[in-house]
Amino acid sequence: MVKFSDRTMEKFKSVVSKYPKKDAALLPTLWLAQQEFSAITPEVEEYVAELVGVSPVRVQEVRTFYTMYTPKPLGKYHLQLCTNIGCMLLGAEDILAHLKGRLGINVGETTSDGKFTLSTAECLGHCGTAPVIRINDDFHENLTGESLDKILGSLK
Amino acid sequence: MAILTKNFEKKSSYTMGVYEQGGGYKALKKAISEMKPGQIVEEVMKSNLRGRGGAGFPTGKKWSFIPKDSPKPKYLTVNADEGEPGTFKDRPLMEQDPHAVIEGSIITCYAVDIHTAFIYVRGEYAKSIQRLRDAINEAYASKYLGENILGSSFGLDMVVHRGAGAYICGEETGLLESLEGKKGQPRMKPPFPAIVGAFQGPTVINNVETMAAIPHIITNGGEWFNNLGAPGVGGGVKLYSISGHVKRPGVYELPMGTTLKEIIYEHAGGIRGEKKLKAVIPGGSSAPVLTADEIDVKMDFDSLAAIKTMLGSGAIIVMDEDTCMVKALKVLMKFYAHESCGKCTPCREGTGWMARIISRIHRGEGEISDLDTILSISNTINGKTLCPLGQAAIGPAISFITKFRGEFENYIRRGSN
Numbered sequence: 013m014v015k016f017s018d019r020t021m022e023k024f025k026s027v028v029s030k031y032p033k034k035d036a037a038l039l040p041t042l043w044l045a046q047q048e049f050s051a052i053t054p055e056v057e058e059y060v061a062e063l064v065g066v067s068p069v070r071v072q073e074v075r076t077f078y079t080m081y082t083p084k085p086l087g088k089y090h091l092q093l094c095t096n097i098g099c100m101l102l103g104a105e106d107i108l109a110h111l112k113g114r115l116g117i118n119v120g121e122t123t124s125d126g127k128f129t130l131s132t133a134e135c136l137g138h139c140g141t142a143p144v145i146r147i148n149d150d151f152h153e154n155l156t157g158e159s160l161d162k163i164l165g166s167l168k
Numbered sequence: 169m170a171i172l173t174k175n176f177e178k179k180s181s182y183t184m185g186v187y188e189q190g191g192g193y194k195a196l197k198k199a200i201s202e203m204k205p206g207q208i209v210e211e212v213m214k215s216n217l218r219g220r221g222g223a224g225f226p227t228g229k230k231w232s233f234i235p236k237d238s239p240k241p242k243y244l245t246v247n248a249d250e251g252e253p254g255t256f257k258d259r260p261l262m263e264q265d266p267h268a269v270i271e272g273s274i275i276t277c278y279a280v281d282i283h284t285a286f287i288y289v290r291g292e293y294a295k296s297i298q299r300l301r302d303a304i305n306e307a308y309a310s311k312y313l314g315e316n317i318l319g320s321s322f323g324l325d326m327v328v329h330r331g332a333g334a335y336i337c338g339e340e341t342g343l344l345e346s347l348e349g350k351k352g353q354p355r356m357k358p359p360f361p362a363i364v365g366a367f368q369g370p371t372v373i374n375n376v377e378t379m380a381a382i383p384h385i386i387t388n389g390g391e392w393f394n395n396l397g398a399p400g401v402g403g404g405v406k407l408y409s410i411s412g413h414v415k416r417p418g419v420y421e422l423p424m425g426t427t428l429k430e431i432i433y434e435h436a437g438g439i440r441g442e443k444k445l446k447a448v449i450p451g452g453s454s455a456p457v458l459t460a461d462e463i464d465v466k467m468d469f470d471s472l473a474a475i476k477t478m479l480g481s482g483a484i485i486v487m488d489e490d491t492c493m494v495k496a497l498k499v500l501m502k503f504y505a506h507e508s509c510g511k512c513t514p515c516r517e518g519t520g521w522m523a524r525i526i527s528r529i530h531r532g533e534g535e536i537s538d539l540d541t542i543l544s545i546s547n548t549i550n551g552k553t554l555c556p557l558g559q560a561a562i563g564p565a566i567s568f569i570t571k572f573r574g575e576f577e578n579y580i581r582r583g584s585n
């Protein structure tokens with residue numbers, strides 16, 4: 013059985029108190045769950061459903077609607093390369109090819125050592141410093157193959 | 169011009185101390201101690217401030233639709249979903265000057281008698297979320313939030329709500345659904361959010377940049393703000409995001425109605441590598457594209473509408489002579505197909521179909537008749553969707569194909585560019 017740690021449970025209680033209706037806390041609770049359990053598995057969905065007081069189906073519907081909740085654990089570093097127009101105009105395709113070659117994986121896959129998961133993303137709101145990649149919560153801008161190699165090399 | 173951006177370069181600009189040193193929260197003090205809520209709405213109307221999220225609705229007018237004596241609680245939701253491709257101007261406001269967004273939001277709530285505000289921030293903007301949360305905590309500590317703000321009878325709570333990756337949640341009713349813990353699928357309008365919004369209560373929805381303008385309007389007056397706009401245009405200052413093939417991409421704060429040509433060639437330094445300009449999207453990816461001959465246009469809501477495109481979020485995407493328009497359109501169509509929420513058939517099916525056709529053309533397997541098929545799908549979507557996303561998708565489709573038809577036909581004949 014999955015269960016929040018005491019600390020996360022405190023956070024959950026504080027989050028719920030901020031909304032006029034308990035089920036409005038579903039998105040923030042999914043965020044807490046993803047941080048705690050690394051992924052929103054069916055078991056986690058059921059747990060969250062019980063906490064927020066909705067059906068597991070509703071949790072599943074919501075989880076699948078949004079791209080940032082993951083049903084299975086990702087690599088230690090989640091590489092999210094923007095391929096939308098601003099980044100495309102400045103070479104995102106070359107960066108993507110470079111990444112695939114260097115990591116030996118395709119989009120949607122994780123390296124066998126569990127270190128990197130590769131995804132593409134829609135506009136990340138950094139078009140002025142394109143091309144851009146989001147690695148976990150951090151943005152890296154004005155990418156070149158070289159700068160990307162340096163960044164990846166520095167990730168332990 | 170540095171009004172909305174005046175704090176950006178300061179060290180620790182996002183902290184209460186620095187914000188207050190620069191005159192921060194004086195507008196809130198003025199509003200609460202010297203002004204009646206109605207006077208604030210009036211001042212905002214005078215300023216000609218129009219919503220900076222895309223639709224350009226007059227902000228004061230929007231507020232005036234909120235019923236005065238609602239039995240249900242009223243809400244403010246600040247739209248910080250910033251997902252329109254090409255747009256990156258709300259993020260620096262939240263990261264560098266979160267207190268300006270917060271102060272504008274508090275004044276808005278005071279003016280419309282709202283006691284709970286949510287800031288809906290796109291999930292990817294972790295730093296914006298952190299800066300806003302820290303700043304909100306500071307504001308509670310300074311009695312700018314909470315009960316009896318500045319000793320008055322007015323109280324307000326403010327909550328940051330993190331999105332989770334879905335462009336459609338930037339659409340105001342999709343945002344409300346998402347805020348209520350559901351899939352972000354837009355609602356049928358009417359009823360409009362001003363009457364039935366978040367948690368069934370009357371709700372004001374405003375963009376981050378709209379909120380950040382409010383303290384300046386209160387401090388200096390609506391007329392002052394209006395006069396900051398270009399002569400004959402008015403409506404204040406605007407943050408333009410410019411990206412693509414320019415020498416100095418970035419966010420520029422300029423008078424509303426500055427010409428597109430001036431922004432590209434003077435502020436952003438012209439085209440990289442001294443290439444020629446081919447095309448510009450003037451207002452985020454949903455805005456119909458302009459050719460190089462069409463850039464002598466003022467960047468304001470009415471001037472761009474007059475040439476059948478739109479100011480949208482003020483996001484300018486510049487494409488040089490080497491840009492493949494087939495590829496550019498393919499990227500955009502894939503985006504709309506991916507982001508269609510699926511609630512209505514013309515948008516769900518139409519965007520997917522257009523994306524498949526343009527991808528086929530891009531692979532070199534297209535036929536000339538495909539172009540008319542895309543135009544006819546666009547016609548089918550036109551005016552028949554629940555929310556404006558369907559409309560947003562056909563803007564680029566129709567304009568790319570009609571304005572660059574020769575290039576599309578050549579590409580199809582050759583199977584490449």
Ligand SMILES: Cc1cc2nc3c(=O)[nH]c(=O)nc-3n(C[C@H](O)[C@H](O)[C@H](O)COP(=O)(O)O)c2cc1C
Pocket residue numbers: 218219220221222223224225227247248249250251252335336337338339340341373374375376378555556557560
């Ligand atoms: C598909 C779609 C996406 C949108 N995305 C955003 C957004 O990310 N941010 C925003 O402020 N407005 C966005 N809007 C506009 C909002 O629906 C709404 O008009 C706006 O938030 C109102 O605030 P304003 O009057 O201050 O502009 C979007 C609209 C549509 C149709």
Ligand code: SF4
Pocket residue numbers: 336353354507508509510511512513515516553554555556557558559
């Ligand atoms: S127009 Fe598209 S995005 Fe909007 S409600 Fe319909 S299917 Fe959803």
Ligand code: FES
Pocket residue numbers: 094095096097098099100134135136137138139142144253254255
């Ligand atoms: S297009 Fe890549 S960040 Fe906007």
